[in-house]
Amino acid sequence: MSRPDEYRRSKWTRDHASRLRRTPDTVAPIIYxxxxxxxxxFHLWDTWFLRSRDGSLAEVDGYRVAFSLSASSSLLPGxxxxxxxxxxxxxxxGREWTYGGPIFxxxxxxxxxxxxxxxxxxxxxxxxxxxxxxxxxxxxxLTYEQRICVGAGGTVSTDERGLSIDGPWxxxxxxxxxxxxxxxxxxxxxxxxxxxxxxxxxFFEDPATGESYLLFEANTxxxxxxxxxxxxxxxxxxxSETGDPTDWQPLDPILDAERVNQExxxxxxxxxxxxxxxFTPSHLHTFAPGLSGFDALYGFVxxxxxxxxxxxxxxxxxxxxxxxxxxxxxxxxxxxHGDEILVTSFFNYFDLNGLSLDDVALLPEAEQxxxxxxxxxxxLRLQVGGDRTRIWGELDYGQIPLExxxxxxxxxxxxxxSGGDGEDEDGNHNGSY
Numbered sequence: 001m002s003r004p005d006e007y008r009r010s011k012w013t014r015d016h017a018s019r020l021r022r023t024p025d026t027v028a029p030i031i032y033x034x035x036x037x038x039x040x041x042f043h044l045w046d047t048w049f050l051r052s053r054d055g056s057l058a059e060v061d062g063y064r065v066a067f068s069l070s071a072s073s074s075l076l077p078g079x080x081x082x083x084x085x086x087x088x089x090x091x092x093x094g095r096e097w098t099y100g101g102p103i104f105x106x107x108x109x110x111x112x113x114x115x116x117x118x119x120x121x122x123x124x125x126x127x128x129x130x131x132x133x134x135x136x137x138x139x140x141x142l143t144y145e146q147r148i149c150v151g152a153g154g155t156v157s158t159d160e161r162g163l164s165i166d167g168p169w170x171x172x173x174x175x176x177x178x179x180x181x182x183x184x185x186x187x188x189x190x191x192x193x194x195x196x197x198x199x200x201x202x203f204f205e206d207p208a209t210g211e212s213y214l215l216f217e218a219n220t221x222x223x224x225x226x227x228x229x230x231x232x233x234x235x236x237x238x239x240s241e242t243g244d245p246t247d248w249q250p251l252d253p254i255l256d257a258e259r260v261n262q263e264x265x266x267x268x269x270x271x272x273x274x275x276x277x278x279f280t281p282s283h284l285h286t287f288a289p290g291l292s293g294f295d296a297l298y299g300f301v302x303x304x305x306x307x308x309x310x311x312x313x314x315x316x317x318x319x320x321x322x323x324x325x326x327x328x329x330x331x332x333x334x335x336x337h338g339d340e341i342l343v344t345s346f347f348n349y350f351d352l353n354g355l356s357l358d359d360v361a362l363l364p365e366a367e368q369x370x371x372x373x374x375x376x377x378x379x380l381r382l383q384v385g386g387d388r389t390r391i392w393g394e395l396d397y398g399q400i401p402l403e404x405x406x407x408x409x410x411x412x413x414x415x416x417x418s419g420g421d422g423e424d425e426d427g428n429h430n431g432s433y
Contacts, residue, residue: 007306009234012257012298012316017291020315025390026296027320031328031347031377034397038097042070042087043080043374045346046116046266046331049400050127050156053205053212055271055336057402058121061158063090064400065165067103067119067129068346077349077372078361082142084113086131090163094400097376098162103129103151110149110171112139116266116331117149118202120245127154127165128245130214132199133173145185146198148174148216152246174201174214174248175238181252182236183219191222193230193262195286200266203245206305207271212240213305214248215267217280220256231288233257233264235280237305254278255300255309261293262286269305270336272384276302277341278309279318279334284326285357296320297332297343301387310387318389319343319380325350327357329377337403341389343380344400347373381407 038044050058050065057064070087071080086104089097104114111133120128129151135143151169158164177184177198188196202215218236222229234256238248255278257264263286270277278300287293297319300309312318321328329345336342349360351371360368376398383390393407401407 007252007254008308009253010255010300010302010307010309012255012260012300012311014260014288014291016311016315017260017287017293020291020293020317022294022317022320022323023313026313026317027322028329028380028391029378029394030322030325031350031373033350033373034347034375037375038089038398039070039073039099039375041073041099043073043075043077043372044068044070044376045080045348045374047344047346047376048116048118048333049335050119050121051203052121053123054207055205057335057400059402060121060156060163062092063158063163064094064402065090065100065119065156065163066097066398066400069114069116073374076365076368077374078368081115082113084115084134086114086117086129088165091400094402094405095396095398097398100163100165103154103165104169105167107137108167108169108171109133109151110137110147110173111135112137112142115146116200118268120203121156122245125155126152127156128152128203129154129169130201130203132201134199144196146196147176148199148201148214150174150201150246172246174246175250177218178250179221181250182234183221183232187221188219191230193219193232195262197233197263197265202266202268204269204305208304212243212245214238214240215269217263217265217267218253219262220253220258228259228288231257231259231262231286233261233282233286235264235267235278254305254307259288260291261288264298266331266333268333270334270341272336272341274303275386276305277312277334277384278302279332281330281332283330294320295327295330297334299334299389312387312389318382319391325352327352328373334382337401337407341382341384342395342401342407343382344398345377347375347377347397349373
């Protein structure tokens with residue numbers, strides 16, 4: 001098993017990515033607008049859950065908690081990132097979600113906007129809310145510096161009215177890029193990089209060692225003027241030598257996509273049968289010239305958190321939007337459930353009829369609103385065996401079952417065998433090959 005002082009960075013190569021193709025096992029079902037959105041007041045997109053140290057969904061007095069990037073639903077969907085705030089929702093059944101409020105009081109968090117992160121309910125009941133601080137508080141114009149931060153010290157309480165998460169919070173910047181392991185924004189600007197990333201902190205405790213890690217999205221420094229090299233996405237990792245959720249030391253990246261892809265977003269790990277499944281969503285427009293990818297969830301597998309990682313399904317493709325709905329969902333998040341892995345996402349743009357996302361911005365405002373989902377998408381069921389995966393079922397919109405809960409009654413699910421809808425080849429509905 002690799003250790004921090006001996007691992008070599010894994011590679012997602014152009015050879016892997018050049019073979020990307022949609023297959024029956026990797027294409028998600030078409031999503032149609034739900035009868036009712038989780039929130040009429042807010043656009044919702046990147047979503048994660050309150051988890052325990054072991055990665056399981058935390059349950060507090062019968063409630064589970066979801067955190068979402070959000071903005072007023074009166075904003076044009078394409079402008080939502082400019083006012084993003086983290087808000088939380090809670091549920092007793094993992095289907096019906098109630099709005100709790102913003103996780104931080106206005107003006108308390110770092111940055112002018114809050115981007116994606118993760119949330120830990122520690123063994124002593126303390127909440128650690130990890131997030132990306134984009135820009136700077138009270139800046140007159142939006143800037144795009146990104147810092148990995150945490151709000152520590154929150155508590156969860158419940159009463160007859162529901163669930164509440166409250167401070168006081170101690171806000172801190174955990175670490176910043178050094179320009180050696182991870183590219184700085186100044187380096188990216190100087191080298192005309194397409195998109196700069198240093199964000200999306202994800203807490204992970206290794207079940208094999210009990211050590212605590214923080215995964216994050218970043219870019220590798222480059223010294224080559226070749227434009228292909230500016231596509232330099234990587235998955236970074238930091239270690240807490242003390243186990244303190246606020247004390248982190250960045251290590252070398254565990255995987256890079258140099259010359260392949262610029263953005264390996266929201267990296268996270270699911271451990272299953274002793275193997276480490278590393279997942280990351282990415283966009284079709286962030287692939288390097290000469291490569292054709294998708295808005296999709298990509299994945300890799302290894303025998304330890306440090307690798308070496310190999311791409312799942314030979315290319316890395318795990319969940320792709322259908323060809324006729326290429327932007328219907330995004331920001332997939334995988335989590336374990338019994339013998340299978342469940343995958344959540346948000347309902348993005350639909351009914352585009354061949355339009356690109358750039359084209360959407362040219363539509364009348366009413367059409368931009370109509371074609372944006374802005375709510376939780378149906379949860380997918382994923383079979384996993386070794387280095388292979390297959391989408392085999394679908395749950396309700398935003399359905400998040402606890403480990404001990406049966407995912408759904410059979411009549412609420414679409415089973416997907418290799419020949420289309422129906423059972424798998426053996427008539428089984430289990431989560432493994």
